[in-house]
Amino acid sequence: MLRAYVGAGGNLIDTAPTYGDGLAERIIGTLMRHDVAREKLVIATKAGFHGDDGPIDTSAKALLEGLDGSLKRLGTDYVDIWQVHAWGDAPLDETLGALAQAVASGKARYVGVCNYVGWQLGTAVGRDIAPIISVQDEYSLLARRAEVEVLPAVAYHGLGFFPWSPLGRGVLSGQYRGHTPDGSRAGSPHLAWFVEPYLQPRSDAIVEAVAAAGQGLGLDAAQVALLWVRDAPGVTAPLLGARTVAQLSPLLVVDDESLPQPIVEALDDVTGGPKASPK
Numbered sequence: 001m002l003r004a005y006v007g008a009g010g011n012l013i014d015t016a017p018t019y020g021d022g023l024a025e026r027i028i029g030t031l032m033r034h035d036v037a038r039e040k041l042v043i044a045t046k047a048g049f050h051g052d053d054g055p056i057d058t059s060a061k062a063l064l065e066g067l068d069g070s071l072k073r074l075g076t077d078y079v080d081i082w083q084v085h086a087w088g089d090a091p092l093d094e095t096l097g098a099l100a101q102a103v104a105s106g107k108a109r110y111v112g113v114c115n116y117v118g119w120q121l122g123t124a125v126g127r128d129i130a131p132i133i134s135v136q137d138e139y140s141l142l143a144r145r146a147e148v149e150v151l152p153a154v155a156y157h158g159l160g161f162f163p164w165s166p167l168g169r170g171v172l173s174g175q176y177r178g179h180t181p182d183g184s185r186a187g188s189p190h191l192a193w194f195v196e197p198y199l200q201p202r203s204d205a206i207v208e209a210v211a212a213a214g215q216g217l218g219l220d221a222a223q224v225a226l227l228w229v230r231d232a233p234g235v236t237a238p239l240l241g242a243r244t245v246a247q248l249s250p251l252l253v254v255d256d257e258s259l260p261q262p263i264v265e266a267l268d269d270v271t272g273g274p275k276a277s278p279k
Helices: 002-007 023-034 060-074 092-105 118-126 150-157 192-198 201-217 221-230 245-252 261-271
Strands: 012-014 042-047 079-084 108-114 132-138 160-164
Touching (some): 002 245, 060 079, 060 092, 079 092, 092 108, 092 118, 118 132, 132 150, 150 160, 201 221, 201 261, 221 245, 221 261
Parallel strands (some): 079 108, 132 160
């Protein structure tokens, strides 16, 4: 997947220590030694979670130790974007101070936050302690909550926005229409919880609308879902969670595609109304 992605012109790789309990970072580190040069990649990773099911710890000690662990697993001296994985109970100034320290040390070029709601994002940026440049939040045709407060905060503070799960945790690909495929996230004992919130009648109607739009445009459902997010106001770059080259490849060939405005408006209507341009 990495070779296909870089070959198609991609460079941003988003990972975290909790993805496979460090395995994802180790695999990326190995690939950078043998397949893709480090300088061709923009690597983003995170800190704050401990283990796949562990607690959130955003203390400076935990964050900075997490960064050192990521650098070791990745086999690099720095990451391009280092992010707090979630809001935690540690004093906010302590958390932000760790981000600032990472930049000052050269271990992170830039810093960001993930999964913050609007007031958390505005508060963190407004403290002016760490040079936060970006935020990650879930955003798709099945999850438009970011439009309420996060995207307006992104616009006001001039931040980058990286939506995760732009395909609705895989549901918008249409793979769950009528059944749960073997080997899918929903069919996995340890990942089913992630998909189940979107396996419901309301989601079914949206998936059918996305599939119908794709049929009329000569695109598959996943491509339609991706284009809707990619071209939404305020979006910097969607973060794809493809698990195979077969899933990834169709999403790498839509750079020059866009959805006709009537299709965008129809999908907006089906999923909650028009997207407001962030002020």
